[in-house]
Amino acid sequence: MHKMWWKILGSVLVLYATIAGFLATVPELPILHETIRNLYFHVPMWFAMIVLFSISVFYSIKVLRSNNPLDDIKAVESVNTGIVFGILGIVTGSVWAKFTWGQAWSFDVKQNFAAIALLLYFAYLVLRNAIDEEQKRAKISAIYNIFAYPMMVVLLFVLPRLQDSLHPGNGGNPGFNSYDLDSRMRMVFYPACLGWIIIGYWIYTLLFRLRSIDKNSAL
Amino acid sequence: MKKISTTLLLVLAAVQLFAQTATAPDSLYASDKIYVVVICAGIILLGLIIFLFSIDRRLKKIEKKSSGKI
Numbered sequence: 001m002h003k004m005w006w007k008i009l010g011s012v013l014v015l016y017a018t019i020a021g022f023l024a025t026v027p028e029l030p031i032l033h034e035t036i037r038n039l040y041f042h043v044p045m046w047f048a049m050i051v052l053f054s055i056s057v058f059y060s061i062k063v064l065r066s067n068n069p070l071d072d073i074k075a076v077e078s079v080n081t082g083i084v085f086g087i088l089g090i091v092t093g094s095v096w097a098k099f100t101w102g103q104a105w106s107f108d109v110k111q112n113f114a115a116i117a118l119l120l121y122f123a124y125l126v127l128r129n130a131i132d133e134e135q136k137r138a139k140i141s142a143i144y145n146i147f148a149y150p151m152m153v154v155l156l157f158v159l160p161r162l163q164d165s166l167h168p169g170n171g172g173n174p175g176f177n178s179y180d181l182d183s184r185m186r187m188v189f190y191p192a193c194l195g196w197i198i199i200g201y202w203i204y205t206l207l208f209r210l211r212s213i214d215k216n217s218a219l
Numbered sequence: 220m221k222k223i224s225t226t227l228l229l230v231l232a233a234v235q236l237f238a239q240t241a242t243a244p245d246s247l248y249a250s251d252k253i254y255v256v257v258i259c260a261g262i263i264l265l266g267l268i269i270f271l272f273s274i275d276r277r278l279k280k281i282e283k284k285s286s287g288k289i
Contacts, residue, residue, distance in 0.1 A: 007275070011268045014268070015261065015268070018261060019260075022256065213278075213282060
């Protein structure tokens with residue numbers, strides 16, 4: 001029980017954010033109307049993905065120094081979990097776009113670059129599977145991951161800002177927080193982000209434990 | 220426990236205040252049927268979380284077994 005407190009915290013936060021996400025009042029906005037509630041569901045997916053990819057790059061750097069195969073497993077399993085959250089983010093994003101921008105995929109820069117960022121991490125997994133020797137695989141994929149991470153950050157947060165985009169916070173559009181993320185929404189939005197990050201981390205630990213048992217039994 | 224549950228119930232009574240908006244709400248909210256959706260989404264999420272806890276427990280059992288073997 002003493003080690004479980006953060007799992008319970010994450011569960012409670014996510015449940016709270018979902019229920020309050022439907023029921024709490026939101027500011028009235030043009031075009032968006034009630035779909036602004038998607039902010040509590042769509043955005044935390046991306047935050048969880050970024051935290052998981054950050055964990056991955058941390059262990060990729062570590063594995064280069066330690067040569068510990070467990071660090072390599074940590075790096076790959078956090079990418080596996082992060083990709084799931086990224087796919088959920090991009091799918092919820094296009095559903096939201098369908099009803100506010102008119103098209104599910106309008107080839108908006110933010111959408112395109114988000115898709116490319118995900119492809120970068122698909123390539124990471126493909127690269128891993130292409131190398132049979134364990135030590136070599138750990139090293140090469142760690143180096144790839146260290147390059148992929150800043151690319152992902154640039155694709156998601158820098159390049160969309162330099163061009164015209166419909167996405168809030170990009171292409172001269174202000175982010176939600178500057179004019180309509182009022183304090184009522186913050187009360188739901190921040191717990192939602194924290195909760196989903198914790199749930200994402202939890203799933204990553206499950207996958208890591210599973211893989212390390214698998215490795216132990218193979219020895 | 221009784222005190223806590225009564226407090227919780229009284230706190231929940233205030234939730235109804237959120238429903239009173241000054242302007243006309245969107246159609247989804249106008250009929251008050253949104254609560255049905257909230258209950259469903261909450262049940263699904265709760266179910267998934269309980270599932271996650273059960274996977275965690277099963278994994279812990281296997282971990283214990285495999286650590287005893289080595």
